[in-house]
């Protein structure tokens with residue numbers, strides 16, 4: 001039986017939906033109209049764009065006209081896109097117009113206001129707000145405030161009011177299926193419901209159930225460096241996406257999604273989160289993995305990936321001390337100092353060649369450099385040198401136009417070669433034979449010197465590889481082990497000969513190149529997000545600051561999920577970041593509550609870590625994790641083949657997580673004799689349904705209804721560092737976790753409180769209760 005209050009609220013939902021429908025009809029008409037206009041303008045544009053542009057006098061006029069047309073096309077297309085977006089927002093609102101309501105009263109004498117909160121705002125016929133956008137300043141009360149006196153920040157300063165009541169709704173297809181009043185920030189009941197859903201294909205937005213501590217991250221606008229240390233499943237990734245939606249809403253005029261960049265752990269992750277922003281009515285930000293970023297900046301070199309480094313089991317060079325040093329803040333500082341103090345004689349200038357001919361000798365470039373103002377920075381002098389070289393090249397090109405070798409070369413060309421040079425069918429277009437010869441000569445000389453132009457553009461007038469080798473040796477000389485650094489320098493040089501660069505070398509090398517040649521800065525990006533911060537070295541962070549000088553930084557991660565390196569203390573990491581970023585307003589936020597997994601799985605994960613960890617479980621009940629002790633691989637596969645069908649029935653997707661790529665490939669192969677299994681690799685972009693096998697580093701940031709930790713044996717999970725890996729594996733599971741040992745259980749498993757899991761020994765017939 002519905003109460004009066006429920007009936008009243010349902011009536012309001014009906015009214016709001018009726019208003020949405022009216023708006024939908026009007027907007028569909030507008031869209032039709034806009035679409036027709038776009039078609040008409042496009043047709044007109046393509047007619048105009050094909051006009052004759054050969055006559056020199058006409059060309060500029062035609063160009064201006066085409067420019068104008070192009071702008072017009074862009075404008076009508078934009079209008080259409082906006083209308084489409086608004087229409088799809090209305091479509092969403094029609095199903096689920098809002099999820100919250102606050103009743104507030106500013107003073108005892110002013111009337112009480114009822115504000116409904118949803119994913120997007122909606123105004124009624126008299127411009128009154130039927131729904132407030134969750135990002136509106138006043139909506140912060142919904143997430144943060146408990147009943148009573150509350151404050152909220154607006155663009156015109158802080159405001160105060162009395163929060164009389166707070167109500168939460170679940171509305172499905174226009175019907176209220178659940179509603180209750182709460183004094184809590186955002187009550188547990190909704191969260192229970194949201195977290196209990198089985199859905200591991202795409203990440204969902206959390207707009208209806210954002211928790212107070214997450215809200216602080218999402219709505220933060222006063223820090224240029226925001227660092228979030230959050231335990232597994234605490235909502236860091238969710239907070240990033242909600243924060244982006246928030247920032248886009250509040251800086252609509254100045255900020256576009258293209259100016260936001262997220263460093264994400266892998267391509268599967270990028271796909272996994274792709275639906276969240278569109279579901280909030282926003283466009284996705286740009287995303288890049290570290291490997292792709294480095295590879296794009298070090299074109300022509302194959303950059304070692306994090307996974308390759310991890311799996312290479314670095315026995316040979318570099319030793320750990322070198323790796324740690326090269327990833328440190330101090331090393332990047334040493335590099336900055338080195339570049340700042342380089343004398344002209346210490347710079348490795350290089351000859352610029354055209355085939356065998358030296359066009360600009362190293363000596364010539366050195367002279368130009370030495371003539372630059374003494375007090376200018378090395379980078380500025382180098383840039384001025386480069387510009388001078390380009391100027392000289394232009395002069396060379398001009399001088400060559402009348403040179404005999406050019407006309408000789410043109411004369412000795414076959415008709416085909418000549419036509420190709422000036423452009424097929426172009427010959428008839430010249431007013432005179434002189435005009436044609438001049439054109440052909442210009443084309444020929446340009447083509448002849450193109451390689452030199454490219455070389456200058458790419459800064460090949462300085463040998464950056466040798467310079468970096470020099471730096472390594474110079475740096476080594478200040479340490480206790482110069483011979484080790486000498487070896488490191490050789491190793492770098494050898495890799496370069498094979499067009500490869502190790503991951504540890506890539507960042508300092510790129511930094512040296514940028515400082516020396518005054519390049520590598522992207523001033524477009526306004527907000528940079530780094531997820532899984534524990535996978536980045538401080539040197540990489542320094543580089544990000546250099547490469548994105550105008551960005552505000554939001555850096556999130558979990559030091560306990562350090563898959564590739566030692567666990568670093570958060571405070572130390574944060575202090576280093578503050579120095580690296582020279583941050584004026586920095587803040588560290590800690591999230592300890594884990595939402596992803598059931599209470600049982602979180603408790604199990606927590607037990608894998610040192611006793612002083614702060615992890616708190618959200619109370620959502622489930623079954624105990626199962627530890628299956630199998631004698632060997634054969635027994636493990638046998639167990640899986642009998643158990644997986646039932647698990648698959650229940651969950652749709654079961655993820656078998658291994659420590660290495662090789663192990664994932666192997667288990668997939670062995671299981672394939674019995675059932676279809678997908679083996680996911682670094683190039684995969686989507687997680688399919690069914691049984692999947694993948695190494696843990698590809699599952700970073702992802703979650704699965706059911707996860708199976710495979711081969712948790714004493715031979716695979718040997719040392720303390722492996723606890724971090726197993727913790728990451730275990731915390732991928734939302735509802736069900738199995739661990740299979742393939743032999744002797746890993747020592748870490750044996751230290752866990754026996755009440756935290758169910759032990760199964762398939763060779764023994766019974767299951768332990």
Ligand SMILES: Nc1ncnc2c1ncn2[C@@H]1O[C@H](COP(=O)(O)OP(=O)(O)OP(=O)(O)O)[C@@H](O)[C@H]1O
Nearest residue numbers: 206209210211232233234235236237238595596701
């Ligand atoms: N306030 C919330 N309301 C509903 N669901 C939430 C909330 N916070 C987190 N979740 C859910 O918890 C799960 C974990 O969130 P998320 O992936 O953002 O955590 P994380 O801190 O990035 O985890 P990890 O470090 O393990 O990758 C997701 O399914 C997310 O939707």
